[in-house]
Amino acid sequence: xxxxxxxxxxxxxxxxxxxxxxxxxxxxxxxxxxxxxxxxxxxxxxxxxxxxxxxxxxxxxxxxxxxxxxxxxxxxxxxxxxxxxxxxxxxxxxxxxxxxxxxxxxxxxxxxxxxxxxxxxxxxxxxxxxxxxxxxxxxxxxxxxxxxxxxxxxxxxxxxxxxxxxxxxxxxxxxxxxxxxxxxxxxxxxxxxxxxxxxxxxxxxxxxxxxxxxxxxxxxxxxxxxxxxxxxxxxxxxxxxxxxxxxxxxxxxxxxxxxxxxxxxxxxxxxxxxxxxxxxxxxxxxxxxxxxxxxxxxxxxxxxxxxxxxxxxxxxxxxxxxxxxxxxxxxxxxxxxxxxxxxxxxxxxxxxxxxxxxxxxxxxxxxxxxxxxxxxxxxxxxxxxxxxxxxxxxxx
Numbered sequence: 074x075x076x077x078x079x080x081x082x083x084x085x086x087x088x089x090x091x092x093x094x095x096x097x098x099x100x101x102x103x104x105x106x107x108x109x110x111x112x113x114x115x116x117x118x119x120x121x122x123x124x125x126x127x128x129x130x131x132x133x134x135x136x137x138x139x140x141x142x143x144x145x146x147x148x149x150x151x152x153x154x155x156x157x158x159x160x161x162x163x164x165x166x167x168x169x170x171x172x173x174x175x176x177x178x179x180x181x182x183x184x185x186x187x188x189x190x191x192x193x194x195x196x197x198x199x200x201x202x203x204x205x206x207x208x209x210x211x212x213x214x215x216x217x218x219x220x221x222x223x224x225x226x227x228x229x230x231x232x233x234x235x236x237x238x239x240x241x242x243x244x245x246x247x248x249x250x251x252x253x254x255x256x257x258x259x260x261x262x263x264x265x266x267x268x269x270x271x272x273x274x275x276x277x278x279x280x281x282x283x284x285x286x287x288x289x290x291x292x293x294x295x296x297x298x299x300x301x302x303x304x305x306x307x308x309x310x311x312x313x314x315x316x317x318x319x320x321x322x323x324x325x326x327x328x329x330x331x332x333x334x335x336x337x338x339x340x341x342x343x344x345x346x347x348x349x350x351x352x353x354x355x356x357x358x359x360x361x362x363x364x365x366x367x368x369x370x371x372x373x374x375x376x377x378x379x380x381x382x383x384x385x386x387x388x389x390x391x392x393x394x395x396x397x398x399x400x401x402x403x404x405x406x407x408x409x410x411x412x413x414x415x416x417x418x419x420x421x422x423x424x425x426x427x428x429x430x431x432x433x434x435x436x437x438x439x440x441x442x443x444x445x446x447x448x449x450x451x452x453x454x455x456x457x458x459x460x461x462x463x464x465x466x467x468x469x
Contacts (some may be wrong), residue, residue, distance in 0.1 A: 206338025294326030
């Protein structure tokens with residue numbers, strides 16, 4: 074739904090997938106939306122725009138913007154309608170790759186399969202409607218029952234369902250999806266782009282981070298991370314007397330204003346909010362940190378795996394995971410030995426972990442090196458994208 078120059082992991086990953094397939098000689102088209110932050114003149118007051126980028130076509134359609142859950146639902150639905158409209162361009166034997174959410178995109182896949190003979194890959198990044206239910210967005214019992222039935226119908230009529238974790242696979246199997254349909258393929262990371270770099274760099278200096286012990290969150294402030302970040306503000310309150318520690322919250326999102334208000338109400342000077350930075354600056358931004366936070370609210374720990382986890386591991390910085398101990402996030406952190414994972418509601422333990430990491434450079438380096446090695450072995454871009462290409466070819 075979102076594509077470069079939008080900020081966030083999804084636009085980056087989908088650009089890398091499209092570029093890789095185009096370089097391999099495949100005919101690739103991306104159906105997406107016009108950027109929400111229309112800083113470039115070519116996107117202003119447009120309803121539709123077609124571009125050619127890196128040997129593939131990008132078709133951009135208008136959809137509404139807004140921070141509320143209802144506005145988001147409307148945007149998802151409008152985007153889905155545009156994708157359905159583009160089915161007329163699909164031919165028999167084509168591959169339709171759908172990145173969910175939104176769950177509604179499954180309708181596009183079903184129509185493309187039934188009407189055009191296309192093969193459909195339903196790539197699930199978050200489990201919906203479960204995530205909406207756990208977040209309290211979807212509360213009406215009738216609506217919940219309908220949404221769950223809709224989800225099962227989508228899965229039943231899909232050819233192939235790549236998911237990003239074993240936990241997601243178990244979730245779908247419990248809902249009756251045949252195991253033969255499900256492929257576990259993790260999100261990838263460009264380990265040549267995101268890599269260990271010096272903390273003392275130009276981006277760190279520009280943002281005044283180079284002389285602080287920086288505990289950083291970088292990414293969209295989502296419904297699946299907001300409560301964790303609220304707790305991080307409470308941690309900052311506990312550690313406010315340590316003038317060396319700075320909490321940096323980098324990014325945007327519907328809940329950013331709430332976090333800023335909380336910091337203001339608590340009169341904290343050790344929390345710094347930073348807007349999204351240019352993509353080329355990302356490796357140096359992450360290198361400005363001493364600890365990188367991967368937040369995931371407890372109720373959503375089995376329903377989402379932040380793609381930032383693999384990205385952060387590639388930078389060689391220690392990871393502070395905030396998630397349930399049984400979550401996929403905790404599993405990866407513990408298996409890779411890239412950091413520590415603590416329940417996000419245990420504010421005291423989080424504070425202790427940060428102080429412990431601050432006081433032990435050797436521990437930080439051990440975690441960072443282990444995370445880097447794990448990312449290279451399990452998430453390297455070329456290897457994962459090759460798996461996707463082979464899956465698409467076999468599906469066709």
